[in-house]
Amino acid sequence: MINKLAIVVAGLVLAQAALPEIPIERIPNVAKLPAEYPETWLFAADANFHALIAGKIIIVDIAADIHEYKGAIGAAQFATFMESSTRNELYVGETFYSRGTVGERTDVVTIYDKATLEKTGEVVLPKKNRGLFVTNKYAMQLVDKDRFLLVYNFTPASSVSIIDIAAKQLLNEIALPGCSMIYPTGERGFSSLCGDGSMVSIQFDKQGRQTSKNLTEPFFSVDDDPIFDKPTYIGKTAYFVSYKARIYPVDLSTAQPKPLPMWSLVSAAEEAQNWRPSGWQIITDDNKDTLYVIMHPDAFDGSHKSGGEHIWVANTDSRKVVRRFQPEDAAFSLEFVSGKSPMLAVTNVNMWLDVYAEDGALLRTMSLGDSAMPLALHSKR
């Protein structure tokens, strides 16, 4: 017995002797990212309700089973986020106080380099009137080949700040009484939804001066069936979905918004069963002709932000639901991600990130942090 043990130990010693020592490692050592991100990378906005001053934007590769978490940048106090598609930059609209939660307020757009995630500049918003909302993509947008960054302000007086982000310069602020959010429109402009169910649309010149203002008639009923304020764009058409599951496409290719014919996701029978959208970022698309909507049956007044156990897939040409599937866990927010194999990124109601194949198969589930609340998902632009 002792002999046997001795042999084993001797064997181990020999095996170990064969191993080279691990070489000394370089300090400091900081990872870098590619200047251009692959199309399977996703930006997840963690609002961090439990510490709103410490929100973040998390960058993940939803196609990866390893090293899926690429890094994060700060996004404080109901922050907004946009990725530039023309420069290797990321933009965060955020708000700070000199003593954390009190003291002097600073509103700012922070600029990051994509490869280093280092801060490369900032544009201060001196009026300190940045709108503070639970993460909403349309509170900050890029227009005109991403040269102009638009920031929605709310005090509750509403306005839009126009920043020449290439020049890192605040140009102008356009008042927007009674209307809300920023929906990129036309060559160099945006639209906003107004409290009466209409839309207002502004174009501006390269100096940020307003050049046109157009209104639509009210095209939906805010009281009876409001449209969610988070549409999805296919090309220059924004697809809004209403509380009662109607699709309201609006052509925003020109200075004058054109509401297109409304159609419904639900049959009469489904409507009777109260099938409705529910969640946060409730609609996304494949950039071609397909919409994905989080749905749930037996909806009731107030259930529109609970999340849903179903995802419905609709075709914008046939205006029909072509497929329905049940994700593993109820969906809260979703985002279509292009690529060789397109995927659907879903923040589930437990705040994990689920990744589905186009056919509805669950590919992987990711934790973005013990207390992360990735309410908004931004795919590569």
Next chain:
Amino acid sequence: MINKLAIVVAGLVLAQAALPEIPIERIPNVAKLPAEYPETWLFAADANFHALIAGKIIIVDIAADIHEYKGAIGAAQFATFMESSTRNELYVGETFYSRGTVGERTDVVTIYDKATLEKTGEVVLPKKNRGLFVTNKYAMQLVDKDRFLLVYNFTPASSVSIIDIAAKQLLNEIALPGCSMIYPTGERGFSSLCGDGSMVSIQFDKQGRQTSKNLTEPFFSVDDDPIFDKPTYIGKTAYFVSYKARIYPVDLSTAQPKPLPMWSLVSAAEEAQNWRPSGWQIITDDNKDTLYVIMHPDAFDGSHKSGGEHIWVANTDSRKVVRRFQPEDAAFSLEFVSGKSPMLAVTNVNMWLDVYAEDGALLRTMSLGDSAMPLALHSKR
């Protein structure tokens, strides 16, 4: 059947008619606290690992089954906390950055009024060298009837800042090479533990100038059996407990610290079973003659901060363990709270606050927040 229902409905209508309408309520409306807190109130320091810039001090009444949560004040970035026993004030040592996590650093002691929890002042620490540790009571202390607030600095050069907190004025900074933390000592001074197992002790005058400096011989072995850096005071004697469960009392009543005879919590048999202290704030006392220590068996190198399933009660006169009990959940930090019925507040390893009677009966369990990590507990001073 219809008749029956009609009667029930009519009855309901009558009953409802009898109810007066709820009167209109005053806006704004902000709660206040008493200027002097009852002795059952406790300060729980939530370090908030998941968002260190958003830590807080939570005030709870551990004797209450209702309205037990009294309020909270901010405590940013490895903050420290002290309650004044002579003024109706609370003090938080904290650190801010002008852009949340980057930019200009500001170190500050923030002063709050106990009744309103409003900030009433601050003392800026211009050298920005405040020591940043996982919550440790002894990184900030009050001495001389709470007139002087002492802040431990670490860069890693160590020093102590002396603040005349009544005058809200920084007086002096005393270098403390190789020694650590602030243990109130003598009439107007403090001691610190040094890396060789000795103690250094400083007295200062009302202008914050050092008047004496005394050293002890090394009185414990840092390598073989270090003492935890978080003692508990009975009067002017600090009771340190070592990794191997030995009690090292140090008389700190005068300018010269006097290590008193060491004694052990464990018998030879218990020592063989590796019964040792484990947790964060691992020792507390009843202000008379009783120590409470979190213990666990089968300890190993590195298990000293895991928490323990046992609480041992020892008498400082007999130098014997007089009682042992098992809390419902393993304990991580504990604090004795005086009062008509003394209680033991315990942060358990799941970060809930458990309240035990002196006899070990669990009185209540409190959540201090979904992501709260109340590592340090401060009873009324």
Next chain:
Amino acid sequence: MSKFDGLMERSARAVAQRTSRRSVLAGISRLLFGAALLPVLPVARAAEGGYPGVGKQESGIDGDPGDPTSCDYWRYCAIDGFLCSCCGGTANACPPGTEMSPITWIGSCLNPADQKHYIVSYNDCCGKTSCGRCLCNRNEGDKPVYRPQSNNDINWCLGTESTIYTCSTASIIGVATD
């Protein structure tokens, strides 16, 4: 080799301990191995009224039934945030040291006691970091942001010294007349 053997042995024993002791396991899960922050809330308990580790309350007002520390309290039909009654305030009072927002959104909630709809003002309390207790999101009558006075996604810490959100209140400001 003896020193290493000893370490290996201790380490193996440590692992054995970890897998055999419930409460130290919990500690390890939380702090050693960094598990999630709290055990999952038993949903039924929450739905039936109240959050674990939070003392139940009554408003003390005649005809105002229910527990103001519970998400299903009738006044909270359109609330979104941490309940101030769990944070040092009450259903209609801010915690000490915070400031109540003067502008806000309005809901209409059915009081089960008198079957009347009351107009409820959801004023946010502002100036201290998120309370972190009793997160509650109900959305009766909630409209998108373009109807701000009926929207609870807006940070209503507006017109206050600080826009930092702490928790939410629900004050009665009238009876619905329709």
Next chain:
Amino acid sequence: MSKFDGLMERSARAVAQRTSRRSVLAGISRLLFGAALLPVLPVARAAEGGYPGVGKQESGIDGDPGDPTSCDYWRYCAIDGFLCSCCGGTANACPPGTEMSPITWIGSCLNPADQKHYIVSYNDCCGKTSCGRCLCNRNEGDKPVYRPQSNNDINWCLGTESTIYTCSTASIIGVATD
């Protein structure tokens, strides 16, 4: 009464739905009724190597066994914090955009592959908010703060532009000679 009846009915149905549907329940628990943030980690899984929802890694170095995203990876014997390998870095690299602290504490960990003790430098990565993934606290050889070079309670984001702590690394800086 008819309007109220309808509301009551819908509300009753809503409650029924809540108690019968697993996944919407989860949603309610999380956001409607504000439950805890994550399901409790199955400790065994953590102890056996890894955190749920985190992709397993290998260091790719000869003779460096184990998973750098797991708290029980051998190099982490004295670590305290979020593992940078879960945060966009690796076991010995900081995530992009953070700064590695030049000063830190030192541990000595046994490599099970060659049974040698390596000197490990636990450099913190600094300047962005807490990573929040893979919280891990192990304390082999950890001493109290008066022996700072062997203490992991200190925020070692020192000598960096910002002292804000993001996550922790474990770099090999030598082999223990004793």
